[in-house]
Amino acid sequence: MKKTFIHTGLLLLSLSLTILVAGCSSKGDAVPSGDTADAAQAALKIRVADINTNPTFRIAVDQGIFAKHGIEAELLNFGTPAEGVNALFIKQVDVAFGADFPLLNAVAKGEYSIIASAGLATDAAASSWKLYVRDEIQQPGDLAGKNLSFMRGTFLPYLWDEYLKENKIALSTVTLTGQGAFDEAYIALKQGDVDAAWFSGSALTDKLLALDGVHELTDMSKTNVRLGMGIVTSDEFLKQNPDGVAAFLAAVDEAGTYAQEHPEEVADLMFKEVKQPKEATLKDLPNNPWHLGFSQAAYDSLANQKKYMVDTGIIAQEFDLDSKLNLAALKQALPEEATYQK
Known part of the structure; x- marks a missing residue:
């Protein structure tokens, strides 16, 4: 009888503990599983250079896409993508995006790598860059002798x-006059301090359409220039966070x-x-899709821009472009989109 009592007591104790554990695990305030806790601890903080007219990073934050991929993103706003790329040099940001020109300028200066293309070198994207001029300029030949604006550090x-x-x-x-942001160029054109300037973004070009004494002369799609866009980071950040950078790209x-x-x-x-006016966003969005990858076309765009920058002395010292491409994170995140072969 004694042995039966002990056996029955142990059985009841075991059953009670099972019910207790099951009850705890069903509560909303239960201790998180190991996987969940690890994911929370592993969230990588990334400071991302952004601009007001780019919705991609904002959507990734707002829709929880960064969080889903284990990224805690802090968006820092700059006047142009080129300013954001320059912020890499003083470690104000960890990752930046920009056209071929500022990306090449960055990798030529030190330990930085281009890690993906954003796939924007299209006719539609080119058409969003408009050339606005004073009314006395009615044809390209009238630009001779004029003062032309450009954004410092950009491809312009x-x-x-x-x-x-x-x-x-x-x-x-x-005469080429460098300026720091589109707003500065807009004011200069409005006041007649410059005679012509390139602009992008419907919110701004709609204002220019309403400006007296100024009109659109052409757009970039009517030239042979196509604007490649990419993402750049420091070699140090990439080496320290290879999986995190792959998650960021995804x-x-x-x-x-x-x-x-x-x-x-x-x-x-x-x-x-x-x-930003809703109609401006709806107008610009189809012309500026972000689709990450890296193709032969992306490489050719960089190579052509690099040749110009070396030939004109913008880049003082020749360098091997392939050595400045680090596509390992892209191949991990989006293997089918990394089609370029060194």
């Missing part, structure tokens, strides 16, 4: 060079797809966060 000197050559205008016959690509599929949500978000 290259665009001007190519556009002027296509129209048989000597670069020596014009999240950005997902956000780019989401943005194209949900334009109204994007327009609402951009109005809420930066007061």
